[in-house]
């Protein structure tokens with residue numbers, strides 16, 4: 001099959017993100033030589049998908065395989081505590097390592113366990129969803145949820161490596177793959193217009209795991225994420241008016257409110273697509289974004305099969321949630337918006353009139 005691509009993440013704790021097909025035998029090189037024991041924390045629902053990963057490790061290490069609950073149910077303090085217990089019983093030392101295998105929940109929980117065990121051991125992520133490949137696995141954010149909300153407990157803990165094996169996406173349901181493209185298209189708007197050109201000219205056959213077009217989209221989206229996190233790992237802000245890591249939250253403020261209103265019955269990438277169209281409409285009303293680029297949002301997200309309208313929860317409910325969203329700093333609502341493709345900025349305190357008009361434009365409901 002095709003050769004692998006190595007994307008290097010610089011900064012204080014450099015590591016490589018390897019993209020390709022059939023990469024399990026690359027794991028020992030990413031883990032390093034000092035490691036004796038490896039805990040594989042895998043999404044329990046993966047079944048046989050995690051087997052080649054475990055098989056590639058047992059030749060080199062003492063392997064402890066720990067199945068995790070499905071989805072967000074993995075991201076709890078009791079699950080983290082079970083993992084700590086298991087590492088303790090197996091005698092894990094600071095020179096041992098964690099490998100996560102699964103979607104963003106496995107990455108977040110496993111990264112958190114690695115960040116906290118003995119104040120930090122090595123972790124290599126093997127994401128099995130498109131969403132996790134282009135977002136959660138890169139950049140070192142780890143976390144668990146509490147009763148008060150998502151990701152409220154966590155740590156920045158950069159991995160020692162990330163393996164994006166596109167073959168693992170073969171068994172991903174089509175809707176999940178499409179949802180992952182929401183974050184890819186978002187990366188196109190905030191930083192890489194070539195992603196938009198690829199998407200706009202893609203046929204359905206281009207958007208499958210074996211396609212070189214999908215591979216290029218994944219690599220480009222990961223490059224966008226790498227550039228942003230290397231410039232602003234801890235989300236303290238960018239330079240020259242760039243929002244820094246916060247730019248990755250393009251479309252996410254309304255998306256999070258919609259996810260909550262839908263009781264998480266909508267996929268994250270679908271909500272992000274709607275949220276991006278919303279902030280494009282908002283930026284247009286605030287005078288920063290042209291009507292052409294707003295329309296391009298509808299075309300690009302629509303082209304990959306993502307929703308660009310939303311007529312579910314009433315806007316007042318969504319607005320109330322957005323006001324308590326963690327990105328509402330101080331009393332003002334803040335949105336990452338665009339001045340143009342590739343030029344993100346922050347819009348603080350938009351008028352309620354603009355907020356409502358933008359929602360009307362995506363809901364088709366003039367009374368919203």
Ligand code: GLY
Nearest residue numbers: 135139141245248
């Ligand atoms: N998922 C957004 C970030 O990593 O900052």
